[in-house]
Amino acid sequence: MKYIDEFRDKDLLRKVTGQIERSATGTYTFMEVCGGHTASIRRFGIPSLLPSSIKLISGPGCPVCVTGMEYIDRLAAYSLKPDVIIIVFGDLMRIPGSDGISLRKMKQEGADVRIVFSSLDALDAARKNRNKTIIFAGIGFETTAPGTALTIRQAEKENIDNFLVLSAHKLMPPAMETILRQGNGINGFICPGHVSVITGSDAFCFIPEKYGTGCVITGFEPSDILLSVLLLVEQVNNGIPSVRNAYGRAVTRSGNHIAQKAMLDVFSIRDAEWRGLGIIPASGLVPAGRYERFDASAVMPVVVKPSSETPGCICGEILRGINEPSDCKLFATVCTPENPVGACMVSDEGACNAWYKYGEMYG
Numbered sequence: 125m126k127y128i129d130e131f132r133d134k135d136l137l138r139k140v141t142g143q144i145e146r147s148a149t150g151t152y153t154f155m156e157v158c159g160g161h162t163a164s165i166r167r168f169g170i171p172s173l174l175p176s177s178i179k180l181i182s183g184p185g186c187p188v189c190v191t192g193m194e195y196i197d198r199l200a201a202y203s204l205k206p207d208v209i210i211i212v213f214g215d216l217m218r219i220p221g222s223d224g225i226s227l228r229k230m231k232q233e234g235a236d237v238r239i240v241f242s243s244l245d246a247l248d249a250a251r252k253n254r255n256k257t258i259i260f261a262g263i264g265f266e267t268t269a270p271g272t273a274l275t276i277r278q279a280e281k282e283n284i285d286n287f288l289v290l291s292a293h294k295l296m297p298p299a300m301e302t303i304l305r306q307g308n309g310i311n312g313f314i315c316p317g318h319v320s321v322i323t324g325s326d327a328f329c330f331i332p333e334k335y336g337t338g339c340v341i342t343g344f345e346p347s348d349i350l351l352s353v354l355l356l357v358e359q360v361n362n363g364i365p366s367v368r369n370a371y372g373r374a375v376t377r378s379g380n381h382i383a384q385k386a387m388l389d390v391f392s393i394r395d396a397e398w399r400g401l402g403i404i405p406a407s408g409l410v411p412a413g414r415y416e417r418f419d420a421s422a423v424m425p426v427v428v429k430p431s432s433e434t435p436g437c438i439c440g441e442i443l444r445g446i447n448e449p450s451d452c453k454l455f456a457t458v459c460t461p462e463n464p465v466g467a468c469m470v471s472d473e474g475a476c477n478a479w480y481k482y483g484e485m486y487g
């Protein structure tokens with residue numbers, strides 16, 4: 125606790141907010157692209173500690189939120205097949221697919237859908253159910269993709285032939301580039317903390333170099349986030365954008381080489397569909413080469429109809445930073461964490477969920 129307390133020390137927070145107030149001579153819009161940051165920013169009431177000239181907006185940082193409806197529809201279609209067990213992380217159960225379906229509903233109607241905390245648990249289910257096909261929903265950014273890659277390697281080592289992965293794994297830098305290309309007035313990125321542990325800080329150098337936009341990598345405590353805001357304000361003020369690593373206790377320049385190698389070995393990089401952002405070139409990971417036999421979409425393809433967002437839900441605009449959750453007419457009325465209409469209300473890392481949970485605390 126002592127360690128955490130250091131990052132929540134009131135005097136330290138006052139000192140940094142004072143520095144931000146003195147430095148903020150213009151207007152600034154900074155985007156966080158990490159669901160963990162979205163939750164921390166709301167939980168600690170960071171916007172209420174900042175001058176009104178600094179706006180923090182959420183981007184496509186929640187893996188569950190950026191996963192399109194068609195992915196849920198595919199899992200639902202698999203769950204109807206005989207002798208198939210669908211294995212997912214908990215949040216996916218409640219994500220709405222087309223026509224109001226969800227994996228939770230499929231389970232209630234008799235499908236074998238199970239929740240795990242690790243891809244290794246899914247592999248264990250494959251070992252214990254050799255007469256069934258296990259389809260693991262591989263979802264997440266660079267943070268979770270290495271775990272799935274290592275699990276696939278293990279499946280190959282043990283010659284487990286009833287384990288498949290439906291991969292929705294995605295890469296964050298291409299999404300950030302898409303946001304910049306779409307041009308929405310962002311003055312800087314609060315870069316994803318967990319993703320950066322794997323990629324290293326150098327993965328973001330193209331952003332200041334190519335787009336003149338500053339980046340700060342930071343942790344998840346209030347002082348971390350305030351420090352990132354201060355460093356971004358300073359970058360805007362001095363007109364010298366760069367990548368600053370304010371999370372040196374976890375992030376290096378070149379990242380985790382073992383995890384990177386595992387990803388490159390097992391997956392090939394493909395174009396991928398992102399909710400709100402459309403198809404982003406070279407932003408998805410799919411098992412390939414000798415590991416293609418673990419790719420559910422190649423081994424057991426299913427066809428689903430094209431999907432469209434639930435009427436009234438503006439998750440897509442929120443993920444692009446164009447709108448805030450409170451702009452949605454369904455927010456906190458029809459759409460709540462207990463009864464989510466869109467993906468951004470489901471996960472703890474979703475912007476709508478964080479606004480709903482912590483919004484009233486800070487006004």
Ligand code: SF4
Pocket residue numbers: 436437438439442449452453454455456459460464465466467468469470476
């Ligand atoms: S409040 Fe609900 S319906 Fe509105 S954008 Fe968020 S998730 Fe979608």
